[in-house]
Amino acid sequence: MRWWGWGDPQHAGGLDAGALRLLGESVGVDSEPRPPVALGAVGLPPTCLSERAIAALRGIVGAGGVREDRYERVTHAAGRGYLDLVRLRAGTPADAPDAVVLPADRAQLRAVLECCTREDLAVVPFGGGTSVVGGVQPLRDGHAAVIALDTRRLSAVVALDRESRIVTVGGGMRAPELERCLAPAGLTLGHWPQSFEYVSLGGCAATRSAGQASSGYGAIARMVQGMRLSAPAGELTLPAMPATAAGPGLRELIVGSEGVLGVIDELSLRVRPAPAERTYEGVMFGDFAAGLQALRKMAQQHALPDVARLSDAAETRLSMALAGSDGVKGRLGRAYLGARGYGQRRHEDRCIAILGFEGDPVEVATRRARALGLVRAHGGLGLGASPGRAWLRGRFKAPYLRDELLTLGVMVETLETATRWSELERLHSAVAGAIDRSLTDQGTPGLVSCHVSHLYETGASLYFTFIAHQRRGAEAEQWQAVKRAASDAILAGGGTITHHHAVGRDHAPWLEREVGDLGVAAIRALKSELDPAGIMNPGKMLSC
Amino acid sequence: MRWWGWGDPQHAGGLDAGALRLLGESVGVDSEPRPPVALGAVGLPPTCLSERAIAALRGIVGAGGVREDRYERVTHAAGRGYLDLVRLRAGTPADAPDAVVLPADRAQLRAVLECCTREDLAVVPFGGGTSVVGGVQPLRDGHAAVIALDTRRLSAVVALDRESRIVTVGGGMRAPELERCLAPAGLTLGHWPQSFEYVSLGGCAATRSAGQASSGYGAIARMVQGMRLSAPAGELTLPAMPATAAGPGLRELIVGSEGVLGVIDELSLRVRPAPAERTYEGVMFGDFAAGLQALRKMAQQHALPDVARLSDAAETRLSMALAGSDGVKGRLGRAYLGARGYGQRRHEDRCIAILGFEGDPVEVATRRARALGLVRAHGGLGLGASPGRAWLRGRFKAPYLRDELLTLGVMVETLETATRWSELERLHSAVAGAIDRSLTDQGTPGLVSCHVSHLYETGASLYFTFIAHQRRGAEAEQWQAVKRAASDAILAGGGTITHHHAVGRDHAPWLEREVGDLGVAAIRALKSELDPAGIMNPGKMLSC
16 A cells, blocks of 8 residues: 555556546646655654563564564554545654554464553554544554554454355455455455455454445444454453344444454454346436435335445536546436436436445346336436446545545545434535535635435435645644534434444544443443553544 | 233133143143242232332332332232242242332433432333343342332333334333334334233343344344433433444443343334235245255345244144144144155154245245245245244244143243354254253153244354253252253353343353453443442343
8 A cells, every 4th residue: 555645556547637627627726736755754753662662572473573664654654534644645644653563363462462551552453554534543642652553464264154154354354355265165245345455354343344335235243243352451252143132232342442442353254145146337316305215215125235325416416527538427428418307307406326236136136126116216217337337447446536636735535424314315415514614614615525325224324525625734724624514513413423434533522422421431431441551542432 | 911920811721632631741740730829928028118218219200100019019029931930929939129110201210210329229120021031030139129110101102203214212112002103104113022912122122132023124133223221320322323333332232231231211213114915834844954954045045034933843743732723733734744755754853934924015925935945945845824824823822821831830941042054953952952951860851842033144043942840849940950051052052142032140150151251341341330339130141
């Protein structure tokens, strides 16, 4: 992964002349590009790790398992949120771990945690490092030093139970590697977050991640059947079970624990047959409300696609404009502009949805027919397979685009929530409005767009993307103002502060409002028990 | 509810001459029936509640909200487990609450909890009182006195969100009353535990209950969208959400909290349309293993019935013998004995399954066709609708039968677990063998039977029923020996100590083995935070 941004260093940019013109006209771009500084120019604090602590850590994991070099410290200095990248590119990360430690097995992991307790070292569990909420920020919080505990060596396939469809893997296993391991058995996990190419599965569980196909495959919480948490106070092992009524849901406590209770070093996940059939397509609705009704009925009437994403009118227009020049844009544009049957409806209200169906061909055909029936019943029109193919091709590309925009001085950020169907349209307006007003008030009017995804019988998620010209020198203040406005609007409108990005540092104040004093007290009590010295991922989830 | 047993006092017995003969021949019955003692003969300890405490409680809930009469104390003295009934019928309950307190709203509930903290009163939350694991046993645990906190007045429908399909109700709402409230809107909760006629929904959530149709509708944990827990330390309110990634799963912590953290006084539940089509039928497999394979594939191949129950060979034979004389037995018997196509297979190996499909007619037809295809693919034969009708008629009747057997000096008890598909057959043999050996070793050889139900993609539940002659005067020792043997076999075989009966008092030692020291420590830490004085349902979930 690029130390200053996303993904493959060889990845070519995707912005064409039309998109650049649109950006220039709508939010404005810098006249001079702002590339990231050189790695050597990144400011790093001197390491605070004592000789004794380093020797002790090396004694556990070997010399190669303790890294203090610039590259490792910088690549573990931040996640992949907007502010992380702004700071990294400028060469001014908020902080950096004093060392990166790589235990190779459970015994080493336990010993490292014991050593960190003894030496008063804060521990930031680090999987793929893709957090967008400050979840891997190396905060010292008064401890003598801080290490990034990288799980990448804990990546074995421990067991595959084909009959029960459960795979047990090390917490550091990367999602693409697991799919490669499952493919020969004809199986798939089906967990495809946008960060798929880099995430670890322990990280997915710790952050309560949901993949793009969660409507069909379920979010990670549904996949986890058992797990082991290595905490400073010991190990909490929950064997793989389809279900249990043995007390409060301890599995669900570890899922979403974000490294503040310990490290998920092993987990058992439900897998499914790799789909024999995959059908992705686009449909268009006259307006957002019609699309919402159709999606709700799919979720409530046995017609749920595995992937369902309804763009609001703004995202529809934006994706039309940014679709690139690979031919899809032209076909889509013609369909969009030429669609008949909407009477007096304005083009500007139209909303595109991507529907993806996976599974055995007969089952897919049945479900798809039902879903498309609901599309038609709500005035929707089919756009054929090309929007689906285009979406599949581009599904992991947005973070690359963000890097390009940052070079142009353009802020791009996403945030998300979920709520009940009855509140969804109101919440959409309220949050989009709050973002829009905050950007305008700061003199950087932006483009605010949203899609509905992750459908449930009782509600769905809203995923907002906004773009604006950066306030040079005040990037953090600009971002914080929008974040605050959007988060306040989410809570006021009955949404959750996060459906699948987790809490991290950014959402902590709103988590506290969402679960209340007693909810916070419950989390603190758990933390005190499992992490008595408070060394695990300090400053995350709870504000202090 | 009968104070000494189950249900409607007017309910007539169901054992016919053939069943009586079978019981006599197989396990033996007492020559003299043993009816329960009269209510007036039940031994009750004098109330320990101080005048001051009584006055304080009356000041909160009114004079009618504090009951100290014999009937209320006896009906709140025990749940409906085997030992509960043995003791009640003998007029020797283990203990009884000093008073039954009935708060009528949230403010009264809060005030009662504050009063109990002040006056050092243990509080046993009491919904339908149907616990079969000692979950409502009035244990004093060193406190000055113990009250049963009956939630029956907290039973309002607070809100019905038809679009989101969420109903919000008081925790004391009874399951049948909720169905009556939902019916005019064409909706159903679809939660049908065997105790359906009496359970409260707060109680279902607190005990992590699963209904008979959980394969289709999900267990209660899947239905709960939000809730409020009133704890001594305050209120924990989690708004109704389809999903959230805001930290550890606090909803899942309250689900399954069994009254030890507080009282679930309000909850929001996912509801569904009342099914337009309901098809229940019987099928027969050549042996248990074939039935298991068919059920597994149903769960893994989009062919899951809403109700699926596969009896093992012993339960099949027993239900044939006990089916009663309503005509079903005769037809079933002929089908059972006359079925062709099993070649050399013995009659004694055959296993009957009940499959129930609910929903819209087209969807049901599709799913049912797929499921029956899998039945045929595993050598199963259709037995038609009459076994399904018979099962539906009798689905809530087993507890009545237990009362009859107790009068005859016959012990009948059930216990359950869940595990992965790959372990299910082994666990079935191990647990059935352990129960059988324990009964035989005690000189009371029994009938041990089991069914598989509550199907998931990764595994299922095993539900054991066993019958034996009571050891007169040593009923508790007899039961404890079997319970210990079965529970040890469950844990050793990779099962959970309970899939849907909860932990209560009976399963506490095995919960501790299942979740380990750190799991227990986590639960204790939560309890200390939410219930600092330790007044909430002492002695439950954790052994001390």
